[in-house]
Amino acid sequence: MNKTVGIGIALVIIVAVVAALLFLSTQPQQTPTPTRTSPTQPPATTSTPTPSATTTQTTTTVAPTYKWQLIGMYIAAEDxxxxxxxxxxQPxxxxLTPVIVDVKPTEAPTVVEIGVLQPLSGxxxxxGQLAAAAATLAEQDVNAYLTKINATFRIRVVTADTAADPTKALDQMKALHSRGVKFYIVRTSGEVRTMKPYADxxxxxxxxxxxxxxxxxxPGDYVFRLPPDDTKQVKAISKILQDAGVKAVVVIWRNDDWGNGLVKGLEAVAQSRGFEVIRAATYDPQKGEFSTEVSxxxxxxxxxxxxxxxxxxxxAAFGFAELxxxxxxxxxxxxxxxxxxYGADGxxxxxxxLVPDxxxxAVQVGGFVSPKFAPARSPYYDRVRDYILKNYNxxxxxxxxxxxxxxxxxxxxxxxxxxxxxxxxHDTLPTVAAKYFGASGYTKLNEAGDRESADYEIWAIVKS
Known part of the structure; x- marks a missing residue:
């Protein structure tokens, strides 16, 4: 057999084999009969199962929600x-009290603007949003009253966002002052410290x-503060710790006037309450993460x-939302x-x-029990509360x-x-505050222009 004939025969054989394989691959495959199983054991399968009732229930389970709950009071007079x-x-x-009248406010020759500088972001x-809302409600109530008594002025609330940033707060004050605003309702100690020299x-x-x-x-400056200073709050915090049988309080806190003041105040009363204060870490509140401090x-x-x-x-963790x-x-x-x-009013x-994580x-560590200045319960308190619950839920x-x-x-x-x-x-306001009872209660000020005294509510985070 010559070489050419041999090659031809080999090619024919290869083509035949390939054709046979192609024919077999096109034939339908027989599916084996599945093995019968008991009702409690589903047949084995590699297909995606249809979700069962149990699976559906798992995927629709509602995650737990949380809320702040009032759990008690610190009575200052009785410690x-x-x-x-x-x-x-009742006052x-x-x-003097808020006077709520059913009168539609009218215009007047003079409008006194009040800058409400609150953190509306951050x-x-x-x-901050709720403080601004309460000031807006007061604007409505005050102007209705001023209309009823035929006063020659009305007030106008001008709200601006500080994002709790002291520098931004001062910038907002300067901007409003340039248009003649001389009255300001502000928030944090850091903002007050930065604005104070300009205000004075x-x-x-x-x-x-x-x-x-x-x-x-x-004393004597142009800053008035409606809560009592933290020398009063640390008495509440330390009493809560004492009643809990605490012997050592490890502290992490914001490095600002408010945080530093709380730590120093707590140290000042610790011995008399029977515990020691251990400083762990202070932090820059503008940071985004705190792994080093927590370690x-x-x-x-x-x-x-x-x-x-x-x-x-x-x-004891003394901070704001960065907590x-x-x-x-x-x-x-x-x-x-x-x-x-445990926490503090900030x-x-x-x-x-209240975000789940x-x-x-917080619930696992006892609810993060924290005090806060206690407004007096009264019809004026109810008016503010009802307004905010209705409009902000x-x-x-x-x-x-x-x-x-x-x-x-x-x-x-x-x-x-x-x-x-x-x-x-500036000279009149302390006299008025000494004889005023409003939504927050008695507002008598001390010689430094701060609220003279108050009780504290005690709150904790709980599952709702």
Whole structure:
């Protein structure tokens, strides 16, 4: 056989084999009969199963939700913590109060503008928004009253966002001052410190709804503060810790006037309350993450547990909404979940701490029990609360009531002084505040222009 014939035969064989394989691959495959199984054991299969009733129920399970709940009161005059809600109060008959009249406000020759500088964005937005809302309600109520008594002026609330940034707050004040605004309702201690020199120099009335740093208790300046300073709050915090049997408090806190003041105040009363204060970490509140600070906190807590036992150790976290990040980070440390955590007024009521990851940790560590200045329960309190619940579907924090009262205090001071001159209002406002009872209760001020005294509500995060 020659080479050519051999090659031809080989090619024919190859073609035949390929054709046979193609024919076989096109024939239908026989599916084997599945093995019968009992009703409680589904047949094995590689296909995607149809979701069962159990699967559907799992995917539609509602995640737990959380809320702030009032759990008690600190009664300052008696230095004790009690359960339950505060009683309703009525002012003496000779006191000034908000006057609610069913009158449609009319215009007047003069309009006095009030700058409401609140954090409407950023870490305190959830509280700043409610303070601004309460001031707006006060504007409506005050103008209706001024219309009824035929006053020659009306007030106008001008709201601006500070984002709780002291520099931005000062910029907003300067912008409003350039158009003639001389009255301001502001928020944090950091903002007050930054705005204070400009306010004093230009005789601008500043009323803070929530600044409590003791370092800002300065007689004669143009800053008035409607909450009491933190020398009062630390008495409440320390009493809560004492009643809980705490022997060591490990502290993490904001590095600002408010945070530093709380830590120093707590240290000043610790010995008399029977515990020691251990400084763990302070932090820059503008940071976005706090892993280093929380790691140091965990180390200090480990050491305290070794000395006293977990049931005698607590963490005090003095911060604002950045505590959301701190909680989520702390949840990675077993020792930080073994001890109770406590807070202060800067974070009490924040919706940012109710996000599931943060709130779950807060509940695990005892609810993050925290005090806050207690507004007096009264019909004026109810008016502000009902308004905010209706329009925002949220429980107002204590300082929203202060914002409402701040507008009334300015209006009554103008009426009493017979002028809106800020220097005269500076001299008149303390006299008016001493005889005023509003949505937040009695507003008598001390020599530094801060609320003289108050009780504290005690709140905790719970599953709703």
């Amino acid at each position: 004790k913590v009690v359960k339950g809600q505060p009683p309703v109060q 003496p008959p000779d006191y 870490r305190l937005a959830s509280l 120099e230009n005789k601008l009335i500043v009323i803070s709804v929530s600044s409590t740093a003791p370092a800002l208790a300065i 140091v906190l965990a180390q200090k807590v480990r050491e305290a547990i070794a000395k006293y036992g977990a049931d005698k150790v607590a963490v 959301q990040t701190i909680f989520i980070t702390a949840a990675k440390y077993e020792e930080l979940k073994q001890v109770k955590w 974070s009490t009521g924040l919706s940012e701490l 943060a709130a779950q940790f 949220r429980e107002p924090d204590s300082y929203a009531y202060n914002a409402y009262d701040a507008v009334w205090l300015i209006a009554y001071s103008i009426l009493q002084a017979g002028t809106a001159d800020s220097q005269k209002i």
